[in-house]
Amino acid sequence: MTDISASSGESAGRSEPLRRIHQLSLWQRIWKNRLLYLLLAPTILGMVVFQYYPALQAFWGSFHSWDGRRARFIGLFNYQFFLEDPRLLQSWANILLLLVFNLISLSFPLMVAYLIYRLPNPRHRYIYRVLVVLPVIAPGFVFIVLWRWLFSLDGGINLILRTLGVDSQVVWLGNSNTALGSLMFMGFPWVEAFTVLIFLAGFIAIPGEMIDAAMVDGATGWQRFRRIELPMVQGQLKVLVILTFIGTVQDFGRALFMTRGGPGFSTMVPGLRMYYAFTQENAYGYASAIGVILFFVILILTLINQRLIRGSED
Amino acid sequence: MKHNTRFTLFSHIILIVLIGIALFQVALLFILSGKSAGEIATNPMLPSLPFRWENFERAWDLGIQNYMGNSIILSLSIVGGDILLSVVTAYVFARYKFPGKGFLFGMVLALMMVPGILTLVPRYLLIRDLKLLDTFWAVILPAVLGSNSFQIIVMRTFFQSLPEELFEAARIDGAGHSQILFKIMLPLSIPIVSSMAILRFNGAWNDLIWPLLVLNRDELRPVSVGLVMLSSGAGAPEIGVQMAGSVIASIPMVVIFIVGMRSFIDGLSAGAIKL
Numbered sequence: 001m002t003d004i005s006a007s008s009g010e011s012a013g014r015s016e017p018l019r020r021i022h023q024l025s026l027w028q029r030i031w032k033n034r035l036l037y038l039l040l041a042p043t044i045l046g047m048v049v050f051q052y053y054p055a056l057q058a059f060w061g062s063f064h065s066w067d068g069r070r071a072r073f074i075g076l077f078n079y080q081f082f083l084e085d086p087r088l089l090q091s092w093a094n095i096l097l098l099l100v101f102n103l104i105s106l107s108f109p110l111m112v113a114y115l116i117y118r119l120p121n122p123r124h125r126y127i128y129r130v131l132v133v134l135p136v137i138a139p140g141f142v143f144i145v146l147w148r149w150l151f152s153l154d155g156g157i158n159l160i161l162r163t164l165g166v167d168s169q170v171v172w173l174g175n176s177n178t179a180l181g182s183l184m185f186m187g188f189p190w191v192e193a194f195t196v197l198i199f200l201a202g203f204i205a206i207p208g209e210m211i212d213a214a215m216v217d218g219a220t221g222w223q224r225f226r227r228i229e230l231p232m233v234q235g236q237l238k239v240l241v242i243l244t245f246i247g248t249v250q251d252f253g254r255a256l257f258m259t260r261g262g263p264g265f266s267t268m269v270p271g272l273r274m275y276y277a278f279t280q281e282n283a284y285g286y287a288s289a290i291g292v293i294l295f296f297v298i299l300i301l302t303l304i305n306q307r308l309i310r311g312s313e314d
Numbered sequence: 315m316k317h318n319t320r321f322t323l324f325s326h327i328i329l330i331v332l333i334g335i336a337l338f339q340v341a342l343l344f345i346l347s348g349k350s351a352g353e354i355a356t357n358p359m360l361p362s363l364p365f366r367w368e369n370f371e372r373a374w375d376l377g378i379q380n381y382m383g384n385s386i387i388l389s390l391s392i393v394g395g396d397i398l399l400s401v402v403t404a405y406v407f408a409r410y411k412f413p414g415k416g417f418l419f420g421m422v423l424a425l426m427m428v429p430g431i432l433t434l435v436p437r438y439l440l441i442r443d444l445k446l447l448d449t450f451w452a453v454i455l456p457a458v459l460g461s462n463s464f465q466i467i468v469m470r471t472f473f474q475s476l477p478e479e480l481f482e483a484a485r486i487d488g489a490g491h492s493q494i495l496f497k498i499m500l501p502l503s504i505p506i507v508s509s510m511a512i513l514r515f516n517g518a519w520n521d522l523i524w525p526l527l528v529l530n531r532d533e534l535r536p537v538s539v540g541l542v543m544l545s546s547g548a549g550a551p552e553i554g555v556q557m558a559g560s561v562i563a564s565i566p567m568v569v570i571f572i573v574g575m576r577s578f579i580d581g582l583s584a585g586a587i588k589l
Contacts, residue, residue, distance in 0.1 A: 119326075188335065249429070
C-alpha cells in the first residue's frame with residue numbers, strides 16, 4: 001500500500017501538479033492554508049473568548065453558589081430555587097402572553113409587505129417602501145422616553161381621552177391590570193422596517209409565471225395568497241418567527257425601563273428576574289441558572305418551529 | 315379588473331393608516347420638543363408656535379452633548395471593526411477550501427443559537443477581570459469580537475453567489491487576498507455590506523443594557539443610557555427637553571437615512587435572508 005501511493009505520488013508529481021495537492025498530508029494542507037487561518041483567527045478567537053467561554057461558564061456557574069469571586073458547588077439548588085419562586089409563575093405567564101402577542105403582531109408587517117407587493121404602480125411601491133423604513137431614524141430607546149410620557153397620568157393618551165370627553169385618570173403603567181397590555185401596545189402598529197423588507201423581498205422573488213398559472217386556473221385572491229404567495233415566503237417567515245422567539249424570551253429592556261417589572265409582579269419576566277439577581281443581589285450562580293433555562297426555552301421553541309413550518313409545506 | 319382597482323384602493327387606505335401611525339410617532343418627538351410643559355398640557359399632539367428651541371439648548375447642556383460624542387465614538391468603532399472582520403471571515407468561508415472549514419463555520423453558525431442573556435453574567439465578569447470596566451473597550455471589544463455570526467452568514471451567502479471565474483482570473487494574475495477582497499469582492503458587494511453596516515450601526519447606537527452595566531461613570535455613557543437615565547426619576551427635566559434630547563439622538567440615523575437608505579433597502583430586498 002505505502003509503496004503504491006508513494007510511487008504514484010512521485011510520478012504524478014511531475015506530470016500532474018493538481019494530483020499532488022490531494023496527496024499532501026493533513027499537516028501540509030494546513031500549513032499551505034496558514035494565511036487563511038490567520039485571517040479567520042480574530043473572529044474565531046473572539047467567539048471563543050467572548051461567547052463560548054462565557055456560555056460554558058454560565059453552565060458551570062448555574063451549579064454553584066457564586067458571588068463572582070468565590071464559588072461553592074450546590075448542585076441543582078439554583079434551578080430548584082428558581083422553580084419554587086412564587087414570582088416565577090407570573091413571569092412565565094407574562095412571557096407566554098408576550099410571545100403569543102408578538103407572533104400574532106407579525107401579521108401586521110406581513111400584511112403591509114403584501115399590500116405593497118400587490119400595488120400595480122412601481123412608483124407607489126417604492127414610495128411606501130421608503131416610508132416604511134423612515135421611522136428607523138428615531139432610535140429604539142427614544143420610544144421608551146416617548147411612551148413613558150404617553151402612558152403617564154397627565155401624558156398623551158390620557159390627554160387625548162380627556163379631549164374626547166373621557167375623564168381618564170389611569171396611570172397605564174402603574175396599574176397591574178393595564179401594565180402588561182400597555183407594554184404590548186407600545187410600538188403599535190408594529191410595522192418594523194426590517195421585518196417588512198424581509199417579507200417584501202420574499203414576495204418579490206415569487207416567479208410571475210406561478211401567479212399567472214394560478215390565475216388562469218381561476219384562483220381567487222384569497223386562494224392565491226393562501227396557496228401560493230404565503231407558502232413562498234415560508235423561508236422568511238421561519239427566520240422572523242425564530243427572531244421573534246429569541247427576541248421575546250430574552251427581552252427585559254421594556255419591563256426594566258418602563259415598569260421595573262411592576263406593579264407587583266404584573267410585568268415581571270424571567271430575564272428581568274435574572275437581571276435583578278445579577279445586579280442587585282450578586283447572585284451570579286442563580287442568575288446563570290435563569291440564563292441557562294432561557295437558553296433551553298429558546299432552543300426548544302426554535303426546534304418546534306422548524307418542525308411545524310416544515311411540516312405544513314407538504 | 316374592477317375588483318383589482320378596489321383592492322388597490324383598499325391597500326392604499328390600510329397602508330396610509332398603518333404607516334401614518336408609525337410616522338406620526340416620529341413626528342410627535344419633534345412636535346413635543348418645541349413645546350413648554352404648559353403648551354403640552356393644553357395641546358399635546360399638534361405643532362404650536364413659537365417653537366421653543368431653548369429646549370434643545372437645555373438638553374444639550376444637561377449632558378446630551380457629551381453622550382452624543384461617546385455614542386459616535388463607540389458606534390463608529392463597533393461598525394468599523396465588526397464589518398472589517400465579518401467581510402474577511404465571510405470571504406474566507408465563501409471562496410476557499412481548507413481542513414477544518416466545516417467545523418470552524420459550524421462554530422460561527424452555532425452562535426446564532428447562543429442568546430446574549432446566557433452569556434451576560436460571565437461576559438460582565440470577564441470584562442471586570444480584564445480591568446476594562448468603565449472604559450470604552452468594555453463596550454467595543456465584545457461587540458466587535460465574536461458577535462458577528464449573522465453578518466458573516468449573510469455576507470458569505472452573497473459572496474458565494476459571485477462567479478468563480480472572476481477570482482480565478484485575479485489569482486492567475488497574481489492578486490493577493492487583500493487585492494481580491496478590496497478590488498473585486500467589495501465593489502460587487504456594496505449593497506449587502508452597507509446594509510449590514512447600517513444594521514450594525516443602528517444596533518450599536520441603540521444598545522442600552524450592556525453599556526448601562528459596564529459604564530458606571532456618567533461622562534462615559536452613550537446617549538441611549540444617558541437619555542433614558544436623564545428622563546427617569548424625580549429630577550427629570552420637562553417633556554419638551556426630554557424630547558429635544560430624543561430628537562438630537564436621532565440625528566445620526568437621519569444622516570444615514572439620507573445617504574445610505576437606498577442601498578440599505580436594496581440590500582435587504584436582495585432576498586438573502588431566509589432559511
